[in-house]
Amino acid sequence: MRPGAEAVRVKGWFGAHRWLILRRVAQLSVLALFLTGPWFGVWIAKGNLASSLTLDVLPLTDPYLFVQSLAAGFMPGATALIGAAIVAGFYALFGGRLYCAWVCPVNVLTDTAAWLRRRLGLKSGRVPDANTRYWVLAGSLLAAALTSSLVWEWVNPVTVVQRSLIFGLGGSLTVVIAIFAYDLLVASRGWCGHLCPMGAFYGLLGQKSLLRITADRRSACNDCMDCFKVCPEPQVIRPALKKAGQDSPLILDRDCTNCGRCIDVCGRNVFHFTHRFDQRSDS
Amino acid sequence: MTDPSTAKPARTPGTSPASVARRKFLNGIAAAAGTGCLLTLGALMAGRPASANPAQALRPPGALAEDDFLSACVRCGLCVRDCPYDTLKLAPFGGAIANGTPYFTARQVACEMCDDIPCVKACPTGALTPKLNDIHEAKMGLAVLSDHESCLNFLGLRCDVCYRVCPVIDKAITLENVHNQRSDRHAMLLPTVHSEHCTGCGKCEKSCVLPEAAIKVMPVALAQGKLPEHYRKGWEEKAKHGGSLIGDQVEMPVRGMEDKAYGDSRVDGPAVGGLNSGWKP
Numbered sequence: 107m108r109p110g111a112e113a114v115r116v117k118g119w120f121g122a123h124r125w126l127i128l129r130r131v132a133q134l135s136v137l138a139l140f141l142t143g144p145w146f147g148v149w150i151a152k153g154n155l156a157s158s159l160t161l162d163v164l165p166l167t168d169p170y171l172f173v174q175s176l177a178a179g180f181m182p183g184a185t186a187l188i189g190a191a192i193v194a195g196f197y198a199l200f201g202g203r204l205y206c207a208w209v210c211p212v213n214v215l216t217d218t219a220a221w222l223r224r225r226l227g228l229k230s231g232r233v234p235d236a237n238t239r240y241w242v243l244a245g246s247l248l249a250a251a252l253t254s255s256l257v258w259e260w261v262n263p264v265t266v267v268q269r270s271l272i273f274g275l276g277g278s279l280t281v282v283i284a285i286f287a288y289d290l291l292v293a294s295r296g297w298c299g300h301l302c303p304m305g306a307f308y309g310l311l312g313q314k315s316l317l318r319i320t321a322d323r324r325s326a327c328n329d330c331m332d333c334f335k336v337c338p339e340p341q342v343i344r345p346a347l348k349k350a351g352q353d354s355p356l357i358l359d360r361d362c363t364n365c366g367r368c369i370d371v372c373g374r375n376v377f378h379f380t381h382r383f384d385q386r387s388d389s
Numbered sequence: 390m391t392d393p394s395t396a397k398p399a400r401t402p403g404t405s406p407a408s409v410a411r412r413k414f415l416n417g418i419a420a421a422a423g424t425g426c427l428l429t430l431g432a433l434m435a436g437r438p439a440s441a442n443p444a445q446a447l448r449p450p451g452a453l454a455e456d457d458f459l460s461a462c463v464r465c466g467l468c469v470r471d472c473p474y475d476t477l478k479l480a481p482f483g484g485a486i487a488n489g490t491p492y493f494t495a496r497q498v499a500c501e502m503c504d505d506i507p508c509v510k511a512c513p514t515g516a517l518t519p520k521l522n523d524i525h526e527a528k529m530g531l532a533v534l535s536d537h538e539s540c541l542n543f544l545g546l547r548c549d550v551c552y553r554v555c556p557v558i559d560k561a562i563t564l565e566n567v568h569n570q571r572s573d574r575h576a577m578l579l580p581t582v583h584s585e586h587c588t589g590c591g592k593c594e595k596s597c598v599l600p601e602a603a604i605k606v607m608p609v610a611l612a613q614g615k616l617p618e619h620y621r622k623g624w625e626e627k628a629k630h631g632g633s634l635i636g637d638q639v640e641m642p643v644r645g646m647e648d649k650a651y652g653d654s655r656v657d658g659p660a661v662g663g664l665n666s667g668w669k670p
């Protein structure tokens with residue numbers, strides 16, 4: 107049986123895809139904010155996700171790019187500093203990897219690859235260690251320091267894809283195909299869940315963030331495993347759901363992207379969004 | 390960890406659950422580190438040609454020197470968005486220019502040298518330095534009249550288009566009056582670029598009437614030569630000093646012209662024709 111079948115029966119199709127739909131709307135809206143300018147002449151957000159100016163007042167800069175620049179030996183100007191502080195503050199407060207699940211356009215790609223891999227029943231390939239991303243993160247900063255340039259940005263699929271979408275640049279199709287093929291054929295959730303240094307950076311940033319998913323109705327769990335099958339970071343669920351090494355029902359792992367798919371696919375309504383101080387639990 | 394006081398001697402080393410777990414853990418770390426290094430090395434290899442941009446790719450006004458620029462530009466495209474003439478573009482992935490960085494190609498769209506320099510104002514990081522307040526101080530590149538064989542002015546015509554369109558006319562490009570050796574009775578007015586004033590806006594290259602421009606704007610590092618540090622220009626030193634630095638020189642006659650006013654500068658009197666131009670060091 108496909109994951110979420112019971113949830114669809116219990117909650118209806120929309121109920122069982124609520125957070126997924128909301129996330130897609132959010133991801134598309136972010137792109138739309140950048141595209142109303144070049145397409146219709148209505149400028150809301152200018153630039154791209156690396157650095158932007160919204161409504162001519164709000165500067166936002168990606169803190170990972172900011173840190174790469176620092177590592178390369180350059181102190182970016184005040185606008186970039188303020189922008190990076192706002193973005194870093196937001197994700198540190200609300201949830202580091204919200205970026206991955208709710209903003210990053212590559213997520214749509216890797217979610218689709220994961221879905222297709224599930225549907226086709228592919229088991230091929232070899233999954234790298236989930237900590238590889240931290241090594242890539244360290245490596246990207248070290249490489250920046252060694253070469254005094256943002257080396258990672260030559261190949262960073264995240265910025266390449268979003269920049270191509272917003273500026274209508276060609277040439278990024280190879281990146282899209284590479285990521286998709288890797289996630290589909292080589293490693294389940296390979297890019298976002300194991301390699302991407304940007305996700306690792308945001309994960310570290312949001313270690314103590316407020317927004318959390320709780321398995322507060324974990325006693326209702328019937329071990330159908332649907333949440334594990336759809337979760338992009340399945341290792342984060344067990345401690346909360348099965349009290350493995352913790353008593354709290356909160357998913358506190360920094361790798362959790364707050365995507366809410368576990369809430370969607372659970373026919374028993376075990377999971378909910380809450381804040382990190384909510385320790386209510388039925389067991 | 391096993392308690393050493395109750396350690397079971399029968400167990401061969403390396404098979405206890407703890408050491409298996411440790412080995413697994415270390416293996417995991419090694420694999421992760423290896424993959425991380427590989428990915429980073431790949432990026433390094435892909436990123437290194439960054440300092441060799443194609444000659445036709447010019448950076449926006451105020452761009453830091455290429456090496457610094459590549460550490461400062463976050464590739465957000467705000468300069469591109471605020472360029473009122475759509476001169477600036479972002480480099481696509483897989484091209485020769487560092488992907489996502491802004492550039493322009495003079496022959497396609499030249500820089501209009503806006504007084505308020507909106508691209509520099511838009512830059513959040515300072516990769517386009519805010520120290521550039523006067524667009525005439527910009528050094529986006531340097532114009533080079535690269536083809537003397539097809540430039541119409543070199544052929545003796547009065548095209549002058551590059552000179553006329555130059556926003557810094559008579560400073561960045563002047564027309565130098567030179568005798569036309571071929572016809573022996575006309576002048577050639579040769580467009581001549583002066584690096585001190587050229588901003589590299591690209592107007593000259595854009596406007597060159599030839600199918601392929603005879604004057605091209607290139608990155609300064611590519612276009613400009615450099616004298617050795619110790620070279621001094623005699624005429625400049627002399628002007629600074631207020632006279633020859635080595636005093637009067639021994640003047641020698643032209644052999645066979647001794648004692649003749651037109652061949653021997655030691656002889657006073659009017660030089661009528663002859664070889665003595667009157668030049669003295």
